[in-house]
Amino acid sequence: MTGTTRYAFVGTGHRAQLYFDALLGPYADVAEPVALCDTNPTRMAYYQRLRGGEPLPTFAPEEYLAMLDRVRPDGVVVTSVDDTHADYVVAALERGVDVIVEKPLTVDEPSCARIADAARRSTARLVVTFNYRYSPRNSAVKALLLDGVIGTPTAVHFEWVLDTVHGADYFRRWHRDKARSGGLFVHKATHHFDLVNWWLADRPSVVTAHGGLRFYGPGGDHDTDAFVLDLSADVRLHALYADAARHDGYRRDQDVFSPGITIEDTMAALVRYESGALLTYSLTAYGPWEGYRVSITGTRGRIELAVCERSSVPSGRASDVVGWHRDAPDLPEGARPVGTRLLLQRHWEAAEEVPVDAAAGTHGGGDARLLDDLFRPGAAPDPLGRAADYRDGVLSVLVGAAANASLARGGASVLVVPPW
Ligand SMILES: NC(=O)c1ccc[n+]([C@@H]2O[C@H](COP(=O)([O-])OP(=O)(O)OC[C@H]3O[C@@H](n4cnc5c(N)ncnc54)[C@H](O)[C@@H]3O)[C@@H](O)[C@H]2O)c1
Incomplete structure (x- = not known):
């Protein structure tokens, strides 16, 4: 070729x-x-x-x-x-x-x-x-902010809920070792801190964080059978991990309640940005449903995004880790249907719902759009500035690393951003 x-x-x-x-x-x-x-x-x-x-x-x-x-x-x-x-x-x-x-x-x-x-x-x-920048709902928030519809953003409230399928999986794999993954403040929250950095077009400066291991690890009172992952139930998992363990002893199906976990499952952080904007952030890894809620308040109004990726987890569905964020077909959606709701409300006006493309595919449809930017760079315009370079990667890791430092010493961490 x-x-x-x-x-x-x-x-x-x-x-x-x-x-x-x-x-x-x-x-x-x-x-x-x-x-x-x-x-x-x-x-x-x-x-x-x-x-x-x-x-x-x-x-x-x-x-x-x-x-x-x-x-x-x-x-x-x-x-x-x-x-x-x-x-x-x-x-x-x-x-x-x-x-x-x-x-x-x-x-x-x-x-x-x-x-x-x-x-x-x-x-x-x-x-x-x-x-995550490429998923249409997150891109839609960026477009609203670029249009200035809520004036200058001053405060962001961001809650991410990982459920007992996806969240638990971090405690089965190498991610449970903070030295390997940086913990969820780095490994997972890097997506979320990047979204906020990008949405606000601002740089984080001071971080204060708290967190702990409150659900996984030894000592809890849980239905442990519900968390057992059977690698042999999935051809791909079996081929990638069960067959491979003889070389390095790596187990992808570790017991989420076993000792040796050095990461947190319950985390909160406050981040101050250079503009003075504030982020209030929460991440938990054992929710009964999975999704996130973000509200961004500005000088002229407010944006609210609510996303449900999976509405509940039936017991014994640990192997759904291979099924991405899909509800089981036999599961009633109940009061929390899977989907997205994006609201914009300007001061002195009623709230309006902003339509978001219904995207198929993994990570809210973000993966497919990302591939185009990677392998056909420049082929499509990028008015939202979604392609991320090393500065973006560094800034989001620095927030997580500062949160880890704050956890370790019980005080605020001032970010040292490399000059560029
Ligand atoms: N953007 C997303 O949504 C998303 C989703 C999943 C994973 N990821 C990222 O992809 C990366 C891989 O995650 P994964 O889920 O594929 O994990 P994985 O455990 O399935 O794969 C990791 C691979 O790295 C190999 N490895 C270990 N040490 C190595 C070394 N020193 N040199 C070379 N290879 C080594 C392992 O043998 C394994 O094959 C991680 O950084 C993760 O954060 C991103």
């Missing part, structure tokens, strides 16, 4: 498939996978089978630099465990290789500084794949 952009994949687990399938399918005319790098040969073999044909060259993590030198990819797609992103990103940028990296860009402040430094000096392009 000639004329295509050649991508090496680093981290060939669950998330890599979004990008891999894209290159084998709708974007095969513009881009192709050319190498795989992972600690686990079984997971790399899974991707070889998906592709078929001549196997791609595979590399262990310690061979990453050799891979860049030998294969000479145009870009790397980094979808490995969060705390491994920084080294891969910096090494690629130093060699002028473009980077597509999953959120979170990294997990702590020192590695943010290293990435910012490498990005400033590099000619290569770095994109952090903040797919």
Whole structure:
């Protein structure tokens, strides 16, 4: 194949498939996978089978630099465990290789500084794949704010509820180790802090946070059977993780009530922005339903977004982790139907409902739109500024890292934003 952009994949687990399938399918005319790098040969073999044909060259993590030198990819797609992103990103940028990296860009402040430094000096392009920006409901909020309909935003109230399917899953996997994921203030909230940074077009400056492990971990009084995940019940989970465990001992189906969890499941943060705007943020990981509520108050009115992604979880549905945010077909929606409601209310006026495109697909339809920006950059206009660069990735991680620092020492954390 000639004329295509050649991508090496680093981290060939669950998330890599979004990008891999894209290159084998709708974007095969513009881009192709050319190498795989992972600690686990079984997971790399899974991707070889998906592709078929001549196997791609595979590399262990310690061979990453050799891979860049030998294969000479145009870009790397980094979808490995969060705390491994920084080294891969910096090494690629130093060699002028473009980077597509999953959120979170990294997990702590020192590695943010290293990435910012490498990005400033590099000619290569770095994109952090903040797919939530692309979901139509979140884009609609940005469009309203850009139109100035509520004047200057002054206060944001943002609550995210992860349910006992999706939320629990963070406590089964490597994410339960704060050193690997940065905890949910980094791993999960990076999406939410990025949305607020982007919506407000502002930079966070001071963070105060509280949090704890109140539901998962040992000692609770729970129906533990309802949380058991049977990897063999799903062909893909079995192929990616059960078969692969013999190489590295990694268990994707750990007991969410077992010891060893170092992340929080209940978190609250206050963030002050440079403009003086305030964010009040809450994240819980064991809700009976899943979704989020955001209200943004401005000098001329208020925007309110309410999203329900799954209205309830029947017991024994732990394996729905593979079913994304779908209600089970046999489940009555009750008082909380799945859907989106976006309200705009200007001062002295009645509230009006703002229509939002009903988007199919994962992450509120965000994933499909994101792929276009990644693999056909510039093909469509980007009036909302959805494509995120290293500054956006760094700023959202810095809020989470500052929240973690605040948790650890019980006081406010002032953000040190790298100069750019
Ligand atoms: N934007 C989103 O909505 C979204 C959704 C899911 C995951 N993600 C992100 O994608 C990334 C991967 O998550 P996942 O769900 O695929 O996890 P996963 O556990 O399925 O895959 C991670 C892969 O990284 C590999 N790995 C571990 N250490 C490595 C190392 N040192 N070098 C190279 N590879 C290594 C593992 O073997 C595994 O194959 C994470 O950063 C996560 O935050 C983003």
